[in-house]
Amino acid sequence: MNSNWTSVILFGAFVACRFYLQPTYSLISDCDETFNYWEPLNFLLRGFGKQTWEYSPEYSIRSWAFLIPLYSVLNPSMRILEAFHLPMFNLFYIARFFLGLFSLVMEWLFFEEIKSTLSTQTATFWLFFQVFNPGWFHASVELLPSSFAMISLLGSLKFTLRYLSTGAQDAFVKALLFNFVGGILGWPFVMILSVPLVVHYIFSHRILNTLKAGISAASRLAVVTAVVFAVDSMFYGKFTPVAWNIVMYNVIGANEKSGPNIFGVEPWYYYIFSLLLNIPLPVLLGSIVGLSNLRLWPVWGALATWLTVFLLQPHKEERFLYPIYGFVTLASSVGFSSFWRKWSGSKLTRNTVFLILLCSTASQALLRMFALVQNYKAPLDVYSHLPEASGPQTVCVGREWFHFPASMFLPDNYRLGFVPSGFDGLLPGDFKETDSILNSIRDKPVGMNNQNLFDSSKLVVTEQCDYFVDFMLHSDNEKDAFDPTNLPQGWKKLYSALFVDAPESKFFGRALLLPEGLTRLIPQQLQSRWSKIYQVKYLEYCIFERHREEV
Template sequence: MKRTSQTKDARSSPTQTKETSAKAGYSCWCPETQTAIKLLIAARFTAALMSNISDCDETFNYWEPIIICSESYLLRLIIYSMVKGSRPGNIHQLMQFAHMPISFYMLYLATSTHLYLVGTGCLLGFVCAFCEALFYSGVRKTFGPNVARWTLVFLLFSTGMFISGTAYLPSSFSMYMTMISMAGWYFDRCEISIVATAVSTFISWPFACIIGAPIAFDCLFRRGRWIFFIKWCLLSVLLVLVPQVAIDSYMYGKLVIAPLNIVTYNVFSEHGPDIYGVEPWMFYFHNGFLNFNVAFMMALVALPVAIVTSRIVSGKFVEDNGKLPVWLTMMPMYLWILVFFTRPHKEERFLFPVYPLFCLAAAVTLSCIQRVFHHFISPHKKQHFTVSSDQLAITIGVMFGLLSLSRTGALYYGYHTPLDLYPEILNMAADPKVHTLPPDKPINICIGKEWYRFPSHFFLPENWSLQYIQSEFRGQLPKHYDSSPDATRLIPTEMNDLNKEEPSRYIDVKKCHYLIDLDLPQVSDREPRYSQDKENWQLVLTSPFLDVQMFSQQCPFLLHSVPL
């Protein structure tokens, strides 16, 4: 990794470490920003093609509402109902995502529904890659080239970024804003950080303000820029919150301050989000290891490792720009961990906003390991620490990459079935040899225990309606939107804010023309094995699906039809 001449960035960067500057014939190589963004775009486009819809909120709260411009059979979950003090709706996310330029083309010109999802995912992936490139550049300025290049490796290959980068969720949008906010901070453009944090907090997720707290501390108490901070906070409120409140209030027909309602529901209501399930304290540790493997463990110990390393190895760890100490740069991630790891209700997407910070923190730890290795073990003390510790770092990086690709591949091959099978419904409906009913006849396609894997109405032909049958799931199922023009202003009936089962959602299974179900050996009164009922059902399509309870056993994901 030695170089006989320095790169342009290395010559011009004012943030080189003393150790690097002392060796005029060597500069620690890392990719240029232009190269990084090309790699990141390739990674995110791959995710758009291969990633699953892993969260039912993504379908019912985000994919479904964007059909509001052209369809009337929309669904929504209780958490976005206006009834009984529930959160007021996701019109702010609808305005944020649904009116993207690609939407018009795909809704009105494209003929493939799968192409719509992929096209939207690619657009989200491009935005994510751009934000990652900004974040990478900021990391290179503040932490130096070695930390930057390993941050880039973790961003490119981690399963967590693969999942979150193109997900159609507000937590992914908050992740984008996190990267912009951190980049602004690292480049000493705090106004960018303030606006990005405000956009994330107001438009996407109010709890994202936690990430901006260390930036506010730095601006107010370390730099004393009170007037600057207050000015940009007021501008952010005027530019972001005021238009948002106006749009939401118009769409709902009453005053709506969505961020305030979300906080009120989650923090100050009697039950909060716990009615949707609670998880043990180890949940995020398991999830973090699956999505980042060894990088997650390194990220958790980044701050103590960096502090200890700075004491035992000469020279400061963080580049000496005179402004950002390492403990402060690590605070956004640790504050997020402190808040969300201690909440009973846990979901994978709640960690999306700090996924890039996991990558940075892991790179900080790895660089510290390299420095300690060079200081205590390397016989070549005059070499740059990255030269003597290259093999160690590469070994850790290769192990991380293999584990990450293994996990990403397992998600695709084990759980991609819904996005493989549902597109076949369109082909089946157009085949008169299979679908023999009149084309104008209303068709009921039913789901029971597989309701949360429904990808969206994009995959259903015209005149086909999604219906529910009973299963062992006893919570509240999504409900169809009203078809009237002022549907967003109507308070739906037969809804509750306690996640209690609503029997009105179900239809008699005898009224189903088609049924999608997962064929498992476990049966109950509500979940019989429909595949064994040869008198009433015939098999039309199957696709393999990994049953986690059966470990490696492949169970067919079934589509049945009433004998025609």
């Protein structure tokens, strides 16, 4: 293979994905991203947004320091949008552009490190697997601590490879530093990924050298911790070690009434299905082969540690696997490169086999990414069509509250309101809208709890609603304030987009998007069987507008 030309083409695809395709078309896969990160970011920028219990000073398990880097680039961007009278939802896409930029820079630096410490061929395989990586496609532009940690860990992997190649203390300490940043500023649990690397250093160096490295690493950990804790403490108005609070809530202080398990539990094989959906099968198989490279055992040990720990946790979420995506693609690139070098057959056969494997990887990845865009992007489209209006406006949501993308999609005089829908968990409240951002953050909101207990004060009455967003689907739940198929007089549909009808679609129809022309080629006598495994149906995801009578 011509690695130089391949790298150039792949880098072009990289730029297109990270700078345009992902920021524009990637979905929001988790309401936690919206309400715990986009909403407080919007509050910092525009003075309003939804507030979750995690941001209550009573619990303070979310970091304001985590939002400051994006705030620093979005604040001047917002002034430019205001000057040119452009919609504020552009802030959302500008933020994603910078998230994509962060990912691209870290990935390219890691690519260069693989070239210098492993091989150009391995680096090229890695670049290919990163481009055609459905999990990375949406995770790298998500505003989540696990996403930030996922990208930061590329820096840790970069210096881990350098340390394993040279044995240098400086590389070892820098590997830990990137892990510290990803853990303290992002998600503290990722710090366990450095345990195998530390074990390797201890058993391969003299005690004096180990002590020196330990002191050097500890000093950097202290600096990172002090800076992040200081920023969060300034915001909350009291000493606030957010990373420690997260561990306390999710691990040490977790019980049957609070902790992660109250939000649902999943079987042990949940993560197997998650990996199969988000990483192409050839890549997963290649990663198994890559584990045979024992020189990199600290990297594989970190991967095994993470999977073991999180497989044992009852509460499972797809984003909990984000930090190891880079580890999996590295293992696969090592495996593919090893397989290529050790091939004993003819070159033609080898090239054919690898072409099939790479085409299979790209095909599965593209079909998955197309499905994510086609099936789940409707909320971003719909909320961007809210019209300008005079006076205060309330956009209401009921059973579809968790698909709300962000208050950045609301004009300045619009606010989000929750109406009754039968949901019996704790909905977000509102940050107090005052002249002082810090006073609002430090104020203890009413009706918050860490047990997911319902609080009726989070709801608004239907008379307040000027707009309503929901599926065009009959509601047989008597607790729903609105039935979109039988709205009160004066309401009309303003705009709609297609959203996958999950209950009426088959698994493969939701997971992969096959071109219609390809499905038509299936013989008629097999169509009935095919529809049993692949079928996708859509609902209208609508925004409705109330027309009030002029007084």
